[in-house]
Amino acid sequence: MQLQTKVLAVTAIVFLGHFVTVEYMGHRQVESQVVENIRNHARTIRGMLMSLRNVYQRHFLTHNIPINEKTLGFLPAHSISRISQEFRKWVDSGLTFNNVSDHPRNPNNRADEIEMKSIRHFQNNPEEKERMVPFAGPNGEPFYHFSQPIWIKPHCLKCHGKREDAPPSIRERYDLSYDYELGDLRGVMSIKLPGKIIEEQVTAQTRQNIISHSIGFILTFLILSWLLRQTIIKRIGKLKNAALQLAQGNYAVSDSMPGEDEISHVAAAFNEMAEKIGLRERALTTQKAMYAALSQTNKTIIRLHSPEQLFEKVCRIAVELGGLKFAWTLSTAKDPDLSPFRSMSNGMWLSTTCMKAP
């Protein structure tokens, strides 16, 4: 496998692993963010409902408004379930709410199973302010239940304390939900959120994240592979070619790689090495040729006795075996009779000259 393929494959695997981890963590984060958003949404609705309840209850008490057929509809405890039905017409989230109790005055406000669990939770943990838990709806569909405890405050006792102290209209109309004491748990504000809102938001956000992250990852991968090619693979390829040429005996190979990185340093060292090997190789070749010429010359001296022939042959050997381009035979013996020497101006005698064939 080529280096480039190896590096890119490893990078791709690392990227993929990273991508899956990032997406998984992102998905979990988006999920908790969406749940947190929904919780805040529920908190706002709860705040709105609780303020409505308090304002209208106080209004009833301050103005001594009797509870009868006409006024009952204005009592939030009574109308809150109807407001919830109305709310569904305005907000298409499937969210419902009600104030419910384990001892309801109005049977419509009786806590169901999940609401009873919540009531028991706040009875056991009175310091807690709210609770949000997932649960399955009647057909198994996912829901979230958000609830807040409704504690008895002093002004509640007017209508939920001793029956004989309650306003006559309450006393006469209701038989239940009396004898509460300050700090008792009267019920819970119950808000039910369909899980599909959360699922839809999480899916949409996760899809968006995956698309944008994929584009980012692909771009980074492409840039990285391009950089890898430009800065490493191509240059290593050049070094490889130079090494192959060197192996074939081309010592003149030199491919300068500008820069101050490791590959440039390797290339510079490689060039230096090639140059030195080339020099050594040339020296060796010259030496070998010289030895060959010398040995041939020795043999010739033994075989030939005519100086003319000898000088001629030795001169040829020097250019043909010795690797010299040009050779000549000189003698210091100042004997003009020694044919075939010719006199030279500096007192030397020149015999044969020979040149290497072009």
Ligand code: HEC
């Ligand atoms: C003016 C009288 C009045 C006051 C004050 C009042 N309530 Fe009620 N409350 C009622 C009546 C009446 C109902 C039943 C309404 C219906 O018929 O739906 C009721 C119902 C409720 C319910 C719904 C469960 C059920 O029993 O049907 C809760 C919870 C509740 N009240 C809590 C409180 C709390 C807590 C306070 C004080 C912060 C309070 N109420 C103050 C008259 C009052």
